[in-house]
Amino acid sequence: MNGTLFHLWYIPALPFAGFLINGILGRRLSRALVTTIALLAPLSSFLAVIGNAYGFFGSMPMPASLPILETCPLPWIALPGLHVDFTFVLDQLSLVMLLVVTGVGFLIHVYSVGYMHGDPGYARYFSYLNLFLFFMTTLVLAGNVLLMFVGWEGVGLASYLLIGFWFQKPSAAAAGKKAFIVNRIGDFGFLIGVFLLLATFGTLSFSEIASKLAASPMWTGGVLTAICLCLLAGAAGKSAQLPLYVWLPDAMEGPTPVSALIHAATMVTAGVYMIARTHFLFDRAPLALGTVAIVGAATALFAATIGLAQNDIKRVLAYSTISQLGYMFLACGVAAYSAAIFHLVTHAFFKALLFLAAGSVIHAMGGEQDMRKMGGLRKKLPVTFWTMTVAVFTIAGFWPLAAFYSKDALLYAAFVHGAGGKFLWFVGLVTAMLTALYMFRLWYMTFFGELRTADAHPHESPWSMRAPLIVLALLSICGGWIGIERFSSYLAPSVGLHPAVSSFPHLELILTILAVLFALEGWLIADKYYRRKTERPAQLAAAMPAEYKLLANKYYVDEFYDARLVKPLFWVSQYVLGWVVDFAILGGIAWLLAGIANLSGAILQRWQSGNLRSYAAWLTLGAAALLLFVLLGHHFVEPSRMMVNLVRGR
C-alpha cells in the first residue's frame, strides 16, 4: 500500500511485548524498570497510531470505500469453504478508536503509576494492563469477524484478571467470575452470529461481506435480522446493556484505573464499535436496528434511575457508564453511527476523567468509597476538585463542553428518526436530566459541606495522578469542538452518512436549548437537595420507603437473576448433572468397567501360580494344541468354508 506507513502489527505487538516482559520477569526487575516498560508499551503503540494517522492523512484524497489499508501479516485458517487470515484494517473508524484506546490508555497507565505505587502486585498489574491493550487494539484493527472475536474474548480475559486483581478479597474474585460468566452469555450469541455469517456469506471478512451486500441491494431482513440480533446479544453483554448489564457495577471491585480504562473508556464501548463496524448488516435489518434503539433507550433510563440512589462513588459512575452506553446504543439504533462514535470518544474522555478523579478522591480518603462519609474535599484536593467539576459539567451536557456536542447530536438524530424517534428522544431527554441530577449529587456529597468522617486525612495525589487528570480535563473541554458535521463527514467512508435531515431549520437549536434546560433542572434539584437542604433526601426516602428501597436495591435485578436463573442452574448442576449424569451414569459406567476388569483379573490370577512346572505344563499343552491344529486343522476349517460357499450360492 503506502510505503510511508508503519506496519500495523506494531500497534498490538508492542503492548504484548510489555505484557511478556513484565509478566515473566516483572518480579525480579526493579520498580523503575517495570514502570518504564509498562509506560513505553502504550506510548510507543500510541506513537505508532499517530504515525499511521499521519501517513493516512498524507495519502489524500482518501478512497471512499473499505478497505483503506488492509494488511495480512499471517495466514491463519485455510480450509475449503473457510478462509480466515490475521487481517488488520485501518480505516477512519478504527483510527478514531485506536487513538482513543492507546491515548487514553497511556494516560491511565501514567495515572496507575501513582495509584498502584505501594501494591505488591505492581508488575502483575501492569502486565495485565498491557495485555488488555494488546487485545483491545487487536479487536479494533481486526479485518474479519473471527479475529475481532479473538480480541473480544481477550479483553474479556484481561477484564476478568483485573477485576479480580485483589483476588484475596472474596467479593473481588466473585465479581471477576460474574463478569466473565455474564459475558459468556452474550458471547454465545456473538458466536452464533459468526456461524450464521459464515453460512450465509461464506466469508468472515468485513469488506467482503459489505461488497456482497452491496451487490444485492434488495436483500433485507430474514437471516440478516437473525445475524444482527445474535451480534446484538454479544454487544449487549460486552457493553453492559439490558438485560446483561449486571456485571458492570460489580466490576468496580477492581482497581480504579482499571474501571476507568476497561469499564468506562474502552472495553465496554466495544459493543458500540462492533455495531458500527458491521453497520452494513444492521442497515439491512430494520427490526434488529429498532431493537438496538429500544435496548439502548431502556438501559439509559433504567441505569440513570438506579444511579440516583447509590452511595458508593464508583457505583454511581458505573451506572452512569451503563446509562451513557445506552445513549450510544440509542444512536446506533437510529442509524446515526457517527453520532454514536462521537459520543463514544467524548465519553471516553469525560468518563475516564470521572473515574480517575474518583480514584484520586478514594486515594485521598485512604480507600473509603462511601460518599456519605466524604464531604468538604474542595479545599483539600483542589486539582481533583476542578478536574472533577469539568467532568461533571461535561457529562451533564453544558455548553461548550464535549458531551454537549455529542449528546446533542445523538438526541437530534433520534428526534428526526421517524415516529418512534420522538419517544426515544424524550427518554433521552429525561435521562439527561437524571444524569445531571445524580452527577451533581455526587459532586455536592463529595466536595461540599463538611467532612463526615473523623478517621481520614485527605491529601492531594502525586503528580503522576494529577497530570493525566489535567490532560483529560482539557480533552473533555475541547473534545467536542470538532462538531458533528465535520466528524460525520470524516467517518462517512466507514459508517455511511449521518441521515439527519430536517425541514424545520431551527429545530436543532430548539432541541439543544431544551436539553440544556433539562440538565439545568437536574442541577437545580441536586443543588436544592444536597447543598441547601441536606436533610430533605432522607425525609423523601422516609416518605416513599417502597420506591427508595426499589432504587437503592437496584430494582432487585440481581436478586431476581439469582432466584430465577442462578439458583435453578445450580440445582440442575448439582442434582441433574452432578448426581444423575456424573455420579450415576458416568460413574456407573466406570464402576462397571472396573468391576469387569477386577473379576476377570481374579479369575485369570489363578493361572499365575508361581509354580514353574505348571507354567511348563501349560506351555507344552499349548505347543501340543498348535501341533494338533497344524496336523488336523483342515478338517475343522474346510466345513466352515463350505458353509460360506453354500450361503453365497455356489
Added chain:
Amino acid sequence: MSFMQHDVPLTWYLLLSAVLFSLGVVGFLIKRNLITVFMSIELMLNAVNLSFVAFAYQWHAVKGQIFVFFVMMVAAAEAAVGLAIIIAVFRTRATLSVDRIDLMKL
C-alpha cells in the same frame, strides 16, 4: 559312508529325535531338581538338532547344519547364564526344588 545312505533311512533319525524330545519334555515336566530340568531342556534342543542335521543330509542343504551351529551357540550361552542363576538361587535359598522356587507368584 554308504551305510547311512542305504541302511538307515531318514525316518529312523526322526523317530530317534522325537523320542529324545519327548524324554526331554517329560523330564522337564516331572523332575523337581532344577539341574535335571535344565538338562532336559538341553536334551530337547539336541533332539531338534538331530532332526535338523538329518534333514540337511537328506536334502543336501547346508542351511540345516548352519542352524544347528546357531542352536548350539545359544545353548552354550544359555547354559552359562542358567548355571549362574542356579548357583545364585542355591546360595540364597539353599534348595534346588522347582516347587519351592515360586517367587513369581502374584
